[in-house]
Amino acid sequence: MPERRRGAALEQALLDAAWDELTAGGYTRFTMDAVVKRAGTSPPVLYRRWSDREDLVRATLVHVLRKNVLKVPDTGSLREDVLTLMREINATRVQLVTVMSVYLASYHLETGTSPAELLDPADTDRKQAVDAIFDRAVARGEAESERLTDRIKALPFDLLRQEILTTYAPAPDRVLEEIVDTIFLPLLR
Template sequence: MAGEEREEAILAATLELLAEVGYDRMRMDAVAERARASKATIYRRWPGKAELVVTAIERHTAAAMDDRADPGNLRDDLLGRMRAMRDGLTGQDAGLLLGLLTAMHHDAELAAIVRARMIDDKRRAFDPAIDRAIDRGELPKGLDRAMLAEVSSAMLFSRAFVTGEPLDDAFLTDLVDRVLLPLVQHRAGDA
């Protein structure tokens, strides 16, 4: 198996085991066995379980957000990004995310890595949409993007894990039209 194929097998095995047994019960030897790789191969690339798990989740969520065609306007671009985030939360990712959040409460190393890497990735999820809107002249350069990611993530998380209310297209459309677009347009006025 080539290096890239081996890495993909290791990351896939990591996600599968996380979904099956959770972070706390996942063992590196089980990842190695499932990926048909040695533990030495895994440890050459990732110094520990926390780094491996974060890399696997980052790669998985990045794949869902990448390669989205430009719909031609900010509103539709935001809707597409929100649908991708929603689909991740309502699919297998929900269990992974909840397990990760639970593990972060008692694993300081994992919490530090997640905060250092994944939170920035989440904030960058909207960069392609914002960049295209700037290129089209819909938004000014220098726009503060952090609030967009925070608000959108919080709203999705609340519905998915707290209130249990639907995360349907009607909600996403309302969220984009009544919250996210006004937020970005207001923040654009501050830029």
């Protein structure tokens, strides 16, 4: 007889099952019943935690993003920090980027939300991690804080996401360098 899961272990198993279900068929095919089956539990166990599939999807994404937090590089240069982080995203996050953007399109249509409204970056500590790179660059004199708007800080990562979504594959390193050297860094000068 399998060991009964409780508390955090049970919640992690449920969220892992929900992620597996989401990546298997997208939001359109995502059901609470399918998550229950995949997790090997009962409906009341799931519904006690999340009242509907929208709540479960949001909780699943926060869980996955928190579980997959990237180490913030500290190479001593803004260029290398941004490139290092982009290379890590490129090497390890293509599936995550694809699921977040493509598989959730029906979620956005059904709920009337945009991708930006789905998650608060503070929920996953992503904003603080990226801000650390830019705070160090300002301290080293590589950038002026006034030029580092949220949009400018997000730009290289937004362009990488666009590249991944255009090809459903990691971007070549020359593309990452082009994004940083010919688009991003000139905006800071």
